Amino acid sequence: MTAKVLMVQGTMSSAGKSLLVTGLCRLFARCGLKVAPFKAQNMSNNAGVCADGAEIGRAQYTQALASGIEPTAAMNPILLKPEADARSQVVVMGRSRDTLPAWEYYKHKNELWPIITGALDDLRGQYELVIVEGAGSPAELNLRDIDIVNMAVASYAEAPVLLIGDIDRGGIFAQLLGTLWLLEDHERRLVKGLLVNKFRGDPDLFADGIDILETRGGIPVLGVIPYLPNLNISEEDAAPLEGANVHQGQDMAQSGSAEVTIAVILLPRIANFDDFDPLAAEPGVKVRYVSSVNDLGKPHAVIVPGTKSTIADLKWLREVGLAQAITGLAEQGIAVVGICGGYQMLGGMIHDPGKIEHPEGTESGLGLLPVDTIFEPIKATYQTRALVSGGPGWLASLSGQIIGGYEIHMGRSHGVASWLVIKERNNNKVRINDGSASVDGRVWGCYLHGLFANTTFRQAWLSSIGWAGGHPVYTLDQGNAFDHLADSLEDAIDMSRLSAILELP
Numbered sequence: 001m002t003a004k005v006l007m008v009q010g011t012m013s014s015a016g017k018s019l020l021v022t023g024l025c026r027l028f029a030r031c032g033l034k035v036a037p038f039k040a041q042n043m044s045n046n047a048g049v050c051a052d053g054a055e056i057g058r059a060q061y062t063q064a065l066a067s068g069i070e071p072t073a074a075m076n077p078i079l080l081k082p083e084a085d086a087r088s089q090v091v092v093m094g095r096s097r098d099t100l101p102a103w104e105y106y107k108h109k110n111e112l113w114p115i116i117t118g119a120l121d122d123l124r125g126q127y128e129l130v131i132v133e134g135a136g137s138p139a140e141l142n143l144r145d146i147d148i149v150n151m152a153v154a155s156y157a158e159a160p161v162l163l164i165g166d167i168d169r170g171g172i173f174a175q176l177l178g179t180l181w182l183l184e185d186h187e188r189r190l191v192k193g194l195l196v197n198k199f200r201g202d203p204d205l206f207a208d209g210i211d212i213l214e215t216r217g218g219i220p221v222l223g224v225i226p227y228l229p230n231l232n233i234s235e236e237d238a239a240p241l242e243g244a245n246v247h248q249g250q251d252m253a254q255s256g257s258a259e260v261t262i263a264v265i266l267l268p269r270i271a272n273f274d275d276f277d278p279l280a281a282e283p284g285v286k287v288r289y290v291s292s293v294n295d296l297g298k299p300h301a302v303i304v305p306g307t308k309s310t311i312a313d314l315k316w317l318r319e320v321g322l323a324q325a326i327t328g329l330a331e332q333g334i335a336v337v338g339i340c341g342g343y344q345m346l347g348g349m350i351h352d353p354g355k356i357e358h359p360e361g362t363e364s365g366l367g368l369l370p371v372d373t374i375f376e377p378i379k380a381t382y383q384t385r386a387l388v389s390g391g392p393g394w395l396a397s398l399s400g401q402i403i404g405g406y407e408i409h410m411g412r413s414h415g416v417a418s419w420l421v422i423k424e425r426n427n428n429k430v431r432i433n434d435g436s437a438s439v440d441g442r443v444w445g446c447y448l449h450g451l452f453a454n455t456t457f458r459q460a461w462l463s464s465i466g467w468a469g470g471h472p473v474y475t476l477d478q479g480n481a482f483d484h485l486a487d488s489l490e491d492a493i494d495m496s497r498l499s500a501i502l503e504l505p
Contacts, residue, residue: 003036003124004502005159007190009134009150011175015166016197016225018059019485021133022233025067026486027495028129033504036127037063040116041078041135041149043088045271045308046234049406053381053426054094055079058274059133062234066482077119078112078148080105082269083309083357093119096379106146113148117156124157129502132159139182151187160192160501163219168198168227173212180217192501193222195493200227203492223493232281232481234274259284260467263299265322265342266291267313271306272408275339278452282459284467293321300465301335302326304342306449310373310411311358314345314365323366330368330443335465338369338445340409346445347371347413347436356410368443369436371415382407382425384448386434388457391419393441394464403457405450413447420446 006024010017021037029035037060048061054073064071073094080088087101090108092115100108123130138150154161165175176194183191194213199206203224210221264276266289273289280287290296304326307313317323330336338346347365352375355361365373383406390399407425413436420435435446441464452458463469 003034003127003130004504005120005124005130005132005157006502007132007134007154007157007159007161009138009154009161009163009191011137011139011163011165011179012169013136015164015175017133017135017164018063019228019231019233020162020164020195020197020225020489021131022059022063022066022482023485023489024131025063026482027489028131029067030483030486034069034126034128035067036069036123036130037067037075037133038120038123038130039076039133039135039149040120040153041080041112042076043080043082043135045081045269045306046274047079047081047091047272047408049381049383049408050094051383051426052094053383055091055096055379055381055408056094058234058272062478063131063133065478066485074119074122077116081271081308083312089308094381109146109148113152116148116153120153120157130157132157137179138187139179141182151183151190154190155186159190161190162193162195162222162498163191164195164197166198167196167206168200172196172209173216176213177217180219191219193498194219195222196224198227199224220497222497223489225492226488228485228488231485232277233478233485234277258286260300260462260465261286261288262301262303262465263288263290263296264303264305265289265317265326267305267307267341268316269308269313271308271341272339272449273305275305275449275452276303278458279462282462282467285462291320291322293325296322296325296329298329298332298334301337302329304336304338304345304445306340306342306408308341309357310341310344311350311352311360311363313341314350314363317345317366327366327368330438333442336368336443337461339451340407340447340449343369343371343435343445343447344373344411344413346443347373347415349373350411351375369415369438369445370417371413371436373411373413375411377410380407380409380447383427384422385424386448387421387423389419389421391417391437391441391444392439393437394460395419395437395441395444398457398460401454401456403448403451403454405448405453407447408449409447419444420448422448 042057046058050071056076060076061071079091089099134150346368349372352361356375388398388401417436418433422432437444
């Protein structure tokens with residue numbers, strides 16, 4: 001089996017490539033095709049863990065779920081996770097390989113290219129259609145010679161390319177036509193269709209715009225995709241959190257009121273922020289992402305999320321005054337939660353003897369939990385099942401509950417007042433204590449990402465901070481969200497023309 005390949009490229013970052021690939025994966029899978037996603041190189045701290053412990057970009061993980069298949073490392077062979085000081089951790093085929101500055105990373109192109117093509121070839125041997133996502137823009141002229149993710153991949157696979165532009169940002173003609181005109185002739189020939197994304201209002205009003213794009217670009221416009229809010233599908237990276245940083249449960253969004261407000265600290269190197277999508281999807285819950293004391297205010301709860309660089313972001317908390325503000329709120333009885341790196345920050349001392357994350361090697365935490373952390377050179381990446389062993393306050397009611405999630409961390413924390421027992425890692429039986437809580441249960445933390453996707457756990461904690469309850473909007477498999485997205489794309493895109501481009505029956 002040698003799969004057909006379709007590539008989606010964008011005129012810029014956040015044009016909607018990831019979401020489009022997710023919807024197309026679902027759409028073609030519903031048509032009976034064996035579909036898989038692929039992105040040669042992803043730069044994001046929002047990651048997922050496959051069944052074998054391999055780490056890939058959250059977007060490709062989500063696209064695999066939309067396709068109805070298990071995520072694997074081949075779907076995202078290179079993952080760059082930005083750290084402090086303009087460097088990134090390089091994850092190759094799901095495993096951390098090195099930490100490099102950008103100028104050093106690009107020297108490895110010749111070494112990485114066979115890994116990328118091998119992963120794509122492997123997927124093409126297993127599936128009938130591979131939908132490839134590009135990165136940024138294919139018209140970054142200064143990066144053309146080192147490209148391993150956009151036109152280089154399209155040319156290798158001889159894949160037809162769909163070019164997507166974001167009309168909500170303005171300048172759609174400059175986006176699409178400018179990108180086309182900056183491509184080399186052999187690259188432009190691969191572009192078989194244009195898509196206008198995030199259109200608000202009646203698409204018939206853009207009929208003249210379609211004529212202009214087709215006349216001047218010489219390429220058909222295959223669709224005008226509407227603006228699609230509140231999809232409950234994970235974002236690829238943290239860019240959407242900047243500026244528009246308020247999310248609210250769907251039922252309460254119309255009335256503009258909320259029963260509880262949760263402030264998530266928008267750390268400079270925030271990771272796996274989709275942990276909080278299930279909270280934001282509940283009726284009566286508002287989740288705000290804040291990066292200053294003025295924005296923090298006095299919410300019902302504060303969450304310190306995961307981070308790619310715990311010590312650097314902890315220093316930032318102190319520099320901007322948020323560290324003192326968070327401890328002050330905790331002293332007033334406001335709930336404070338730490339997940340993964342945020343959990344480490346809420347503890348006592350953080351030791352980095354190998355200078356894995358920071359050259360100083362040691363930093364004191366906020367002192368809200370009785371745990372100390374030591375960084376280790378081997379990264380823990382696991383799909384996890386854990387037992388809530390009980391604990392103070394609201395945790396006592398959950399004693400005996402099994403919850404699922406995943407782990408991605410470099411450190412190990414030791415202390416007292418653990419409330420979680422990890423029972424399985426990547427389907428292997430273990431018994432490892434995790435988590436810590438204050439004596440009243442108002443301050444707590446653990447390493448487990450994805451724990452708020454567990455409905456009983458999520459609603460028990462929300463109730464403890466004043467939430468009155470409601471029917472859960474968020475579901476773990478996100479099946480309804482995938483179908484809603486696929487339905488919207490099917491209505492907006494000329495699927496018969498797209499099928500003809502792919503030479504599908």
